[in-house]
Amino acid sequence: MKILVTVKEVATVEDEFEIQGTEIADQYLGADLNEWDDYAIEEAVQLQEEGIADEVVTVTIGPEDCEQTIRQALAKGADRAVRVWDDALEGVDLLDVNAKTEILSAVVEEEDPDLVLTGVQAGDDSFAATGVSVAENLGFQWGAVVNHLEHGFDDDVAAVRRELEGGVEELTDIELPAVLTIQTGINEPRYASLRGIRQAQQKPMNVQSLGDIGVDESAVDSELELTDMYEPESESDVTVWEGSAEETASELGDLLRDKGVAP
Amino acid sequence: MTDVLAITDHRRGDLRDVSYEIVTAGRQLADETGGDLHLAVISGTVDDFAEKVNREGVDAIHTVDYGEEFNHDVYTQAITQLYDDLAPQYVLAPNSVNGLDYAPAVANQLDLPIVTDTIDLETDGETLIATREMYGGKVETTNELEGPAVATIRSTEWPKAEGTGDASIEAFDADIDEGAIGSTVNGFEEVAGGDVDISEADVLVSVGRGIEEEDNLPIIEELADALDATVSSSRPIVDNGWLPKNRQVGQSGKVVTPDVYIAIGISGAVQHVAGMKGSDTIVAINTDPNAPIMDIADFAIVDDLFDVVPALTEEFQ
Ligand SMILES: Cc1cc2nc3c(=O)[nH]c(=O)nc-3n(C[C@H](O)[C@H](O)[C@H](O)COP(=O)(O)OP(=O)(O)OC[C@H]3O[C@@H](n4cnc5c(N)ncnc54)[C@H](O)[C@@H]3O)c2cc1C
Numbered sequence: 001m002k003i004l005v006t007v008k009e010v011a012t013v014e015d016e017f018e019i020q021g022t023e024i025a026d027q028y029l030g031a032d033l034n035e036w037d038d039y040a041i042e043e044a045v046q047l048q049e050e051g052i053a054d055e056v057v058t059v060t061i062g063p064e065d066c067e068q069t070i071r072q073a074l075a076k077g078a079d080r081a082v083r084v085w086d087d088a089l090e091g092v093d094l095l096d097v098n099a100k101t102e103i104l105s106a107v108v109e110e111e112d113p114d115l116v117l118t119g120v121q122a123g124d125d126s127f128a129a130t131g132v133s134v135a136e137n138l139g140f141q142w143g144a145v146v147n148h149l150e151h152g153f154d155d156d157v158a159a160v161r162r163e164l165e166g167g168v169e170e171l172t173d174i175e176l177p178a179v180l181t182i183q184t185g186i187n188e189p190r191y192a193s194l195r196g197i198r199q200a201q202q203k204p205m206n207v208q209s210l211g212d213i214g215v216d217e218s219a220v221d222s223e224l225e226l227t228d229m230y231e232p233e234s235e236s237d238v239t240v241w242e243g244s245a246e247e248t249a250s251e252l253g254d255l256l257r258d259k260g261v262a263p
Numbered sequence: 264m265t266d267v268l269a270i271t272d273h274r275r276g277d278l279r280d281v282s283y284e285i286v287t288a289g290r291q292l293a294d295e296t297g298g299d300l301h302l303a304v305i306s307g308t309v310d311d312f313a314e315k316v317n318r319e320g321v322d323a324i325h326t327v328d329y330g331e332e333f334n335h336d337v338y339t340q341a342i343t344q345l346y347d348d349l350a351p352q353y354v355l356a357p358n359s360v361n362g363l364d365y366a367p368a369v370a371n372q373l374d375l376p377i378v379t380d381t382i383d384l385e386t387d388g389e390t391l392i393a394t395r396e397m398y399g400g401k402v403e404t405t406n407e408l409e410g411p412a413v414a415t416i417r418s419t420e421w422p423k424a425e426g427t428g429d430a431s432i433e434a435f436d437a438d439i440d441e442g443a444i445g446s447t448v449n450g451f452e453e454v455a456g457g458d459v460d461i462s463e464a465d466v467l468v469s470v471g472r473g474i475e476e477e478d479n480l481p482i483i484e485e486l487a488d489a490l491d492a493t494v495s496s497s498r499p500i501v502d503n504g505w506l507p508k509n510r511q512v513g514q515s516g517k518v519v520t521p522d523v524y525i526a527i528g529i530s531g532a533v534q535h536v537a538g539m540k541g542s543d544t545i546v547a548i549n550t551d552p553n554a555p556i557m558d559i560a561d562f563a564i565v566d567d568l569f570d571v572v573p574a575l576t577e578e579f580q
Contacts, residue, residue, distance in 0.1 A: 019402065128358075128363050132366075132367040142335070144364040165514050166514075171451070172448050234557065246574050255562060263491070263579060
């Protein structure tokens with residue numbers, strides 16, 4: 001079985017930040033492997049270690065800068081990586097679901113995996129829609145918010161649990177080929193070993209332009225235009241206690257005593 | 264005129280609250296240009312569900328009597344056929360786990376743009392202006408989409424529709440292709456049972472990723488002991504296996520309504536807030552003055568939990 005895992009480098013924001021236009025100013029941004037993708041990578045690598053998957057390939061839409069993040073996935077055990085980038089993507093500030101779908105679908109078609117694992121959502125734009133959209137686009141089956149995957153795959157079926165709201169899980173059988181969006185908690189993502197990190201440097205990374213994968217540049221014209229970004233208005237009038245830890249703790253202590261919930 | 268087709272949500276025989284909220288959201292959007300609000304009720308006891316969501320402002324309810332429980336292939340087929348039939352400008356779906364399991368597929372099949380987890384929607388008939396958050400709730404954004412679109416709505420952002428409506432209720436004869444159904448739901452399981460029921464607690468000392476390591480958890484437990492309170496947590500703590508699932512507060516965990524909720528090193532992601540915003544008094548201890556939890560907290564200490572928590576414990580020992 002061949003598994004393709006989508007890996008995104010997400011933007012992280014420092015505690016204090018400034019907004020410039022429709023972006024957070026660069027100096028307040030960091031970069032990290034998308035939390036949900038980390039669990040997707042782990043699930044794929046475990047399937048490989050159990051001899052169920054023959055190959056684990058990652059796919060990323062992103063500039064050269066994000067190779068460091070892709071190497072993390074390779075260091076954890078993925079075999080090789082595909083990275084798609086193009087000048088046409090350079091100026092796009094928010095790549096919408098349809099644009100991602102076009103690009104990722106092209107790569108899935110070329111790689112022809114049995115199983116595609118994506119994170120439930122990306123920690124930065126939080127669309128939580130790309131995996132299902134790709135599946136539908138390709139005629140694959142799918143399951144969103146999967147927090148357990150049976151590794152048996154009897155009769156080419158993925159037996160999964162989908163995590164619904166309120167502590168209820170749905171037990172579902174999904175025919176392969178399928179796209180599963182992976183929820184945190186499905187496994188325990190490993191740290192890359194030193195050996196893994198060394199090996200990752202040697203693993204193949206295939207950089208493709210839109211032309212290479214046969215996607216027209218117009219596909220990345222986002223249908224969704226980001227027009228404003230601002231800090232949300234506070235719903236409550238929060239009272240912030242100031243002072244040393246002892247002082248603030250004592251304020252909180254008084255509150256708890258006033259409420260009659262503490263001795 | 265922009266007509267809206269809104270999809271209801273149900274599970275195990277009950278309509279979920281967002282089904283009434285989506286009526287309000289849909290009505291608002293349709294009102295802006297004097298359009299009609301259509302509801303779709305798919306699978307389950309559709310006639311009973313249709314009666315229940317027939318609230319003020321609904322123009323028509325279309326029932327698709329097929330199967331007991333949610334199946335995304337049935338939903339996708341039924342909704343795309345309804346869309347072809349009704350030609351609404353907007354399709355609204357809940358941003359629930361099930362909504363996210365069909366709405367992107369519907370959008371892709373209909374070749375429409377999709378915007379998820381919206382908290383406000385506006386239209387002039389041509390352009391949809393959707394408000395949503397990014398970066399775990401640190402910023403809010405507005406987004407414009409031209410022409411027809413699919414949007415999912417965050418639960419509890421719109422009030423539940425009230426009043427009795429006089430919508431027409433009609434069975435929609437969806438042509439469900441069974442051959443295209445590639446997944447089968449075999450049942451449900453409740454998780455998160457066990458010894459402690461955090462939803463019964465009067466005071467919750469709730470710990471998040473700010474605690475950094477499992478080895479640091481005892482300072483939280485000591486505080487809870489000193490206060491005679493119960494320990495709960497955000498999701499990462501449970502994902503890491505540091506606390507059992509029955510301690511998780513949030514959308515996929517438990518909904519809690521204690522007198523006092525002390526959120527320690529918790530950012531206040533929407534899925535967490537969904538489980539605790541009904542708390543009487545919310546106190547946040549967080550180093551980040553801009554953490555989203557501050558937007559719903561009544562009291563806050565912007566400081567290192569490793570300093571504040573032991574100091575507080577000492578007060579009560
Ligand atoms: C479908 C779905 C369902 C989900 N269900 C749930 C759910 O039920 N419950 C849930 O909680 N989450 C849920 N999540 C996850 C949610 O999106 C967040 O990832 C999660 O709530 C973050 O937990 P956190 O606040 O503990 O961690 P983080 O977001 O990492 O926040 C840590 C906070 O600690 C603060 N901090 C760090 N160090 C210190 C220090 N020394 N002193 C004080 N403060 C410090 C930081 O400033 C930060 O605000 C769900 C996600 C999805 C996609």
